[in-house]
Amino acid sequence: MSLVKLTNVKKYYHNDSNMVRAADDVSLKIEKGEFTVLAGPSGSGKTTLLNLIGGLDRPDSGEIWVAGQKLSEKSQKDLSRIRRGKIGFIFQAYNLVPVLTAEENAEFVLMLNGIPPKKRKEKVLAILKDMGMEGLEHRKPGEMSGGQQQRIAVARAMVTEPDIILADEPTANLDSESSVNLLNLMRTFNETKGMTFLFSSHDERVIHLAKRVVHLRDGKIESDTEKIS
Template sequence: MKVVEINDVFRTYHDTEVEVKAVNGVTLSFEKGDFAVIVGPSGSGKTTLLNLIGGLDQPTGGEIIVAGHRLSELRPSELIDFRMEHVGFVFQSYNLIPVLTAEENVGFILSLQKWPKEKRKARTQEMLSAVGLSDRHKSRPSQLSGGQQQRVAVARALAARPEFILADEPTANLDSKSAETLLDIMVKLNKDEKMTFIFSTHDIRVMKRARRVITLEDGRVVSDEKVNHR
């Protein structure tokens, strides 16, 4: 089942008099349960493509359909609701809310979605347990290591059961051990919950775990390979 369809998408920026084609005619699709990475050199359009898929940015050409929604047809306020309901984001710099505890951060989107308190609490505990941080539920981000913060970010992204997770360089700020732990967790969630993960990364450790590697150069897809891990 296709979760994301990208049809001949362009994203062009006009920087003074120079036209920059950050995404240049990309056509891709992602199936439910994909564990895909988008790789490529800096400036190849990885993050731009992720922003387009997540509805944070609008293409200047082409069409993106996510979970049945044509993103170009959604108004800005509908795009925000779309993101809340269908997309989970994991950012390079964790981006947790510093004044909230780990469990409050995880439960934040659930509260935006008006989940009942008990249900919210149960789901929060479930997700913190899934990322191995049950015992740190009362800790604030400043009391957690980088790896732990990123695990909380993953739990937050997954809590509301989105269609897929977009992770932009999620391991870039982590040490090897923390990165491996995080990837173990994401692989397990992908397997157990059939959660679709789409990464943009330079990290070889992420590429090694991916089942699909898409390479971008100058905003174009230059390769799209399936990888079998035995």
């Protein structure tokens, strides 16, 4: 069974007098180990699709399955549990907790999952080391660059070893060099640890690094291209 499966998913928003078709009869499958980008211009429905897959939003119709769980049948409490166990999130604006250090931000979800402090520390230090963030564990977000903050956000998403990591425009706030570095880092984790990444972007340099490109326009899948690496 596919890791993510969307069948005829529709999500419409009413904006003043207009109806916006954010997801218009979308069917999509993501397999384990993929490194896929949802590409398309602003308003094409990339964020909506990621929110639906992440259980942050519910479709008007259609079915969404993630890691064997049918999301539409789940309560908010169950969705919350699925998100902290099976899904990792990376946001455009990093969205780290400003009062927590890099280490505390990265271990936050482990804490929610009830992992003991000692084990949390071990896991977080290991992943920060993998990300080249050694020595920055005790820095707060305000004391780090955008690229460093986004790496911590990636560490926070990956530390629970989720089934899939969803990243909404993860490079939008980064300069070109940091963007490529971050994507390369994510791709390394994808290749070495087999982690599944689904991210959105409209930056061609970022899209270029993906193994599969799903183009969206007006809430519909315009094209779905798998690259041969």
